[in-house]
Amino acid sequence: GPTGTECIKVKGKILSDAKGFAVNVGKDSSTLMLHFNPRFDCHGDVNTIVCNSKEDGAWGEEDRKADFPFQHGDKIEICISFDATEVKVKLPEAEFEFPNRLGMEKIQYLAVEGDFKVKAIKFS
């Protein structure tokens, strides 16, 4: 929102044998502003965060991040915020940006998938 301090907080624990997990935010499951997908070992990726958008069910261009600040079993808190141009994923020790390709102005859908045990979700 206008104050810019709003964020969606997802708190939880990465499973000890995690292959990967994903945090999806957007309008619905077919229209995602951001698919934030840390991969420990899946789809041929090792310790790589894959970000993407999805428009009417079609994946966009993947964006692979250099850093991988996750370890099996970690308890983490992810803060997602966005404005008209970009989405930010903040972790205690790292921050990732991704373009708001769809120019989405509000998020009404959030889904966490894969090897991650959600403890709390907070919209603040």
Ligand SMILES: CCCO[C@@H]1O[C@H](CO)[C@@H](O[C@@H]2O[C@H](CO)[C@H](O)[C@H](OCc3cn(Cc4ccccc4)nn3)[C@H]2O)[C@H](O)[C@H]1NC(C)=O
């Ligand atoms: C090398 C030529 C083929 O390219 C591969 O094409 C795959 C299929 O499109 C790409 O994998 C897909 O990448 C998407 C993002 O661009 C999504 O991550 C697709 O997964 C969707 C999904 C979520 N879930 C639930 C879930 C999520 C996390 C862990 C466990 C289940 N199940 N399927 C995932 O299947 C995969 O990232 C891509 N690899 C490369 C290097 O481009």
